[in-house]
Amino acid sequence: MPQLIASVEGIEIRKVELRKSTSTLGRRNDNDIVFDNLAVSGHHCVFERQGPDEFFVEDLSSTNGTFVNNRRVRRQRLKEGDVVAVADIELAFVAARRGSASKETTLTPLATVEPAPGPGGEASAWASFHFLSGPSAGRHVPIHKAVTTFGTPGIGVVVVSQRRTGCFIACLDASTVRPLLNGAPVTHDAVPLADTDVVEVAGSVMRFRAKA
Numbered sequence: 350m351p352q353l354i355a356s357v358e359g360i361e362i363r364k365v366e367l368r369k370s371t372s373t374l375g376r377r378n379d380n381d382i383v384f385d386n387l388a389v390s391g392h393h394c395v396f397e398r399q400g401p402d403e404f405f406v407e408d409l410s411s412t413n414g415t416f417v418n419n420r421r422v423r424r425q426r427l428k429e430g431d432v433v434a435v436a437d438i439e440l441a442f443v444a445a446r447r448g449s450a451s452k453e454t455t456l457t458p459l460a461t462v463e464p465a466p467g468p469g470g471e472a473s474a475w476a477s478f479h480f481l482s483g484p485s486a487g488r489h490v491p492i493h494k495a496v497t498t499f500g501t502p503g504i505g506v507v508v509v510s511q512r513r514t515g516c517f518i519a520c521l522d523a524s525t526v527r528p529l530l531n532g533a534p535v536t537h538d539a540v541p542l543a544d545t546d547v548v549e550v551a552g553s554v555m556r557f558r559a560k561a
Contacts (some may be wrong), residue, residue, distance in 0.1 A: 351404060353382075353396070353440040357521065358495070358510075363502045365440075367404065372396045374435065375409075378524065383503070385523045387537050388413055388436035396427075402444065458527050476516050476542075476560040483553025490555075492516055498559070500528065500551040505537055507550050509542070515555070516542045526551070 355363040358503070365372075365382055374382040375392040390411035397405045407424040408415040416434040417425045426559040433440040475491035478499070492509055498521065500506035506522035517539040520528055528535040535548070544559040 352434075354443060355384075355438055355440050357438055357498075357508065358496055360494075360508075362498055362506065362521065367396055367398065370398045373409075383524050384435070384438055386436050386438065386521070389438070393435055394433075399420075404442065404444075411435075434452075439493050441559075443542055477558050478548070478555040479549075479558060481554045483551075485553060497554075499548075499555070504551045507548065510539065514541070515559070516549065518542050531536045 351367045351402070351445075353365045353367065354540065355365065368372045369381065370459075372381040373392055374380055374384070374389075375394075376383070376385060376389045377391040380392065390409070390413070392409045392412040394406055394408050394415040399405065399409060404427045405424060406415060406417065406422070406427055406506045408422065413436055414421045416422065417427070417431055419432075419434070425431075427442045429442065429444040431442045434466070473495055475493045477489050477491045479536050480486050480490070481487045488512060492511060495511055497509045498506055499509065500522065502521075502522055502524070504525045505528045506520075507528045508519055508521045510517050518530060519533060520535040520537055521538040523535075528548065530542075530548055542559070544557065546557040548557065
């Protein structure tokens with residue numbers, strides 16, 4: 350089954366199978382593929398299947414345009430490996446699934462990786478999140494990548510980025526429930542995280558701990 354692999358800043362966030370003859374993408378909930386991002390138009394573009402193995406992407410007069418391999422297009426036939434860019438989201442086109450069939454996958458569930466112990470058995474000196482509730486309750490997750498995502502597509506996703514001045518958080522997806530930071534909605538504009546800040550996303554509550 351042909352599919353799109355969506356990523357932001359090189360981090361895979363979602364896989365979508367193109368099961369229908371036409372699949373619309375946009376910010377509004379009536380689209381087949383929804384990205385709650387202000388840079389994405391309400392109805393941004395459409396993926397259209399013609400025949401058994403021909404796929405096209407067509408821009409729907411979006412504000413910021415649809416790009417294929419870094420070139421703005423109105424309508425373009427897609428081939429294996431083409432990358433469609435919508436705002437800061439890149440969607441790699443895969444013409445056919447490899448290997449045995451499997452169910453559609455989405456964002457990896459909330460991380461459950463424990464930090465590697467440092468000298469003396471203490472956790473390494475990375476900033477981290479301590480999960481207070483949800484499927485990963487009790488876990489500590491270090492923030493050791495440039496960009497880390499938490500949540501579930503179609504419900505809520507936040508992205509945490511490491512910068513020279515600290516860690517920042519922004520909303521990537523709020524399809525069902527808007528993620529919260531200390532009880533206030535997380536927006537698409539990145540804001541700095543402070544020690545003991547509490548984040549609620551996709552049914553989990555986690556406390557941020559700044560690097561020692």
